[in-house]
Amino acid sequence: MTDVEQLTAQLESQQAENGTDRRNENGENTRGMEMGGTSHGGQAEDDDDTVTISLLPQDNESNVQSNSASATLGGEASVMDTSINSQTSEQGTPKKKTPGKWSKYKKRYNEKWEKEPGLMEWVRRVPGDDTKVLCRFCTSTHRAHRTELRRHADSVKHKSQSAFVVLPYDPNSTDDTSPTYSHHVVPRMFKCMRVVRVTEWGGSDVLEVFSDVSMPEPENDQVLIKVGAVGVNPVDAYIRSGHYANLPNLPWTPGADCSGTVESCGHLVTNFRPGDRVYSNASLTGTYAEYTLCSEDSVFGLPDQLDFKGGAGIGIPYFTAYRALMQRARARAGQTVLVHGASGSVGMATVQFARAYGMTVLGTAGTEDGMRLVREFGAHFVFNHRCEDYCDEILTATEGDGVDVIIEMLANVNLQRDLELLSMGGTVAVVGNRGTIEINPRLLMPKESSIVGVMLQKSTKKERREIATSIRAGIEAGWIRPHIGMEFPLEGAAFAHEELMTQNGKQGRIILVP
Secondary structure (H helix, E strand, O other): HHHHHHHHHHHHHHHHOOOOEOOOOOOOOOOOOOOOOOOOOEEEEEOOOOOEOOOOOOOHHHHHOOOEEEEEOOOOEEEOOOOOOOOOOOOOOOOOOOOOOOHHHHHHHHOOOOOOOHHHHHHHHHHOOOOOEEOOOOOEEOOHHHHHHHHOOOOOOOOOOOEEOOOOOOOOOOOOOOOOOOEEOOOOOOEEEEEEEOOOOOHHHHHEOOOOOOOOOOOOOOEEEEEEEEEOOHHHEEEEHOOOOOOOOOOOOOOOOEEEEEEEEOOOOOOOOOOOOOEEEEOOOOOOOEEEEEHHHEEEOOOOOOOHHHOOOOHHHHHHHHHHHHHHHHHOOOOOEEOOOOOHHHHHHHHHHHHHHOOOEEEEEHHHHHHHHHHHHOOOEEEEOOOOOOOHHHHHHHHOEEEEEEEEOOOHHHHHHHHHHHEEEEEEEEOOOOOOOOOOOHHHHHHHOEEOOOOOHHHHHHHHHHHHHHHHHHHOOOOOOEEEEEEOOHHHHHHHHHHHHHHHOOOOEEEEEO
């Protein structure tokens, strides 16, 4: 017999002895008495055929620790403990639980935690309810409890940035599924990713890898890409060093182009869906990361002929090469094109376009390996620009006429020579420059030649669609073949920047593989 049943039986026995049990004309029990006095201090309240009796413990001998009980008369009597709001009598109406402070957010919380159950799976394995975790962002201490942790993780203060570390609870634990030292990070409700960030402008040593950055969510016309490979560009190093006209805000994640698969899309995206193979030439959050957020108009489908490493070599190099050669210099079939610095990623892309479009291609490189590579990618003539008389060799190859178009990768060194090598009406398209140079403008006048600058960011949507269409056709036809020179993990981003800016006779694209 339970404690409540014992207490009820004791009450009925006492009432019978004192003559307090009264019945009506039909013999029905109509107990509606008030149990006053110092023994019980109870109260009775008439309510049709139901009477609620509140009981207090009589003394220590009864071993009954109940704050209140209710009995329903008519049919089988029952007594329940009202200290738990969710319990009700069999015949009574269930009490409505008052909505808690976070009830209206329950659906949103559950959706988030169902996507990333890792933290809760770990918490369930923690031995003991007194395990504590520490918030890495505000150093507040919390119980390892689902409601408390998710409430804190979704607070306005931290948004999606909360991550918890475990305070040691058992140094001798043999449970491999739960950490025992405070530096172990518990999986969070929001998915984290590794990113390379710059927190101050400077040398390559300012590139640091952070592993607890929350994954962005796409909105409107945005596309979230799971990065397969990242292309490293000179502009990344210029910005990182602080020597750039328009510096972004800190902290900053470098990178503009990458390749990978679509993870998710905003509701306005119509051209892509999760799982599509894509590449990009611009990013909203930076591509030196495991995931990157891009605008739909900077994302393009990646043909099956290229893997992700090859796709990382497309972006800026091929878009820049096409814009310089076809849109700015307006080169045409039958013309002679000199690619000054053809062994780099943009240079080799230019060689491929020029050869495919029926031009005579001349290229320069600084090493024997670079010259061999340029020749393999389609150049008709290749020269070593470290030789003093290489300009004479170029004039000899063109029978003294000079070249119609020059794609210049280092104008602060070569621009004066370029003006001397141009033919009548020729054009120099400046793609790269790292300093100043003194030139003689008079060389432009008798030939009516011109110098144009190239900035991919200034291209229109229509021009970018034209470039993307040409690139896709070249990939499918097999004559666009990005060459990967070197690859590094995200942790090697600093070495990639050093190699990019210091190596002589560059040979192909430098990429990062997350």
